[in-house]
Amino acid sequence: MFMRRLGMAWxxxxxxxxxxxxxVVIVYSFNASKYSTAWSGFTLDWYAKLLANTPLVDAALNSLSVATLSATLATLLGSLAAMCLHRYRFPGRKVLHSSIYVLTVSPDIVMGISLLIFFIALRMELGFVTLLIAHTTLGLPFVTVTVLARLAEFDEHLVEAARDLGASEAAAYRHIILPLTLPAVAAGWLLSFTLSMDDVLISFFVTGPSFEVLPLKIYSMVRLGVKPDINALSAVMFGVTIVLVLLAQALTNMRRK
Incomplete structure (x- = not known):
């Protein structure tokens, strides 16, 4: 009993x-004081000023667009890569499989510098396209690893039974493999989306002056001190995250029923 209580306390x-x-950040987003950490009253002014801050809103919309597109591309390519690595045998498969795991632990600064050199060699203008490619590259190995973990528990006899009953390869994938791996695919998309929204180092190297994203905008603002509108923005982002998690959990429960 004592160990159980100790575990719960931990x-x-x-x-x-x-x-x-x-x-604490959420509470201070309602603090009327601008500079002091002392509570001086409840206010919603900082949320109103957040909506009126056009550069910050534009940076948030840029980040959302890049994160959504990069997460979708990474999920599509990563799921296909996981399927190929799991079901097929080809020369270099083990090397490719190992390199996927290496990318997940590779420092962001190494990836950022290497992508910058790559884009410069191709003479690509830094901006939306380069940032999209970089964030897709960042999220792809995480999606692949997530889907591979789900496929490792997959019963291949289900596909064989479907093929024996006349189902094509595409039909077996659409009706059997995809529904069973959908939770892992959704988890990979959410992980890629989060990585893109949170990335600072890679974005710093591959985005140009004409396209500003939210993490870099916040980083440039907090260097002079954390302002209340940043607290409000953090509260909004945390609330959106909670809603997405609850929605994903609800969808998972519906699928189980």
Whole structure:
């Protein structure tokens, strides 16, 4: 009993360590004081000023567009790569399989510099396209690893039974493989989306002056101190994250029923 209570206390301590700083930011987004950390009253002015901050809103929309497109491309390419690595045998398969895991632990600064050199060699103008390619490259190995983990538990006899009943390769994938791997595919998309929205280092190297994204915009703003509208933006982003997680959990529960 004592060990159980000790374990529960440790769990709550870990959750407090993770979430208390976020809750502090959310609380201070309603603080009427602009510069002081002392509470001076409740206000929604910072949310109104956030909506009126056109450069910050534009940067947020740029980040959302890049994150959505890059996550979709990474999920499509990563799922196909995972399927090929799992089902087919070809020369260089083991090297390719190992290199996917290397990319997941590769430092962002190495990837950022290498992509910058690559784009310069191709004489590509830095901006939306280069950032999209970079973030797709960033998310692709994570999607591949996530889907591969799900395919490792997949029963290949289901596909063989479908093929024996006359289903084509495409039909077997659409009606059997895809529905069973859909949670992993969705998880890979969410992970890629989060990585893109959160990335600073790679974005710093591959985005140009004409296309500004939210992480770099926030980084340039907080160098002079954290302003209340940044707290409001953080609260909004955290709220959107909670909604997405709850929606994903609801969809998962519906599929189970």
């Amino acid at each position: 769990v709550w301590l870990v959750y407090a360590f993770l979430y208390l700083p976020i809750l």
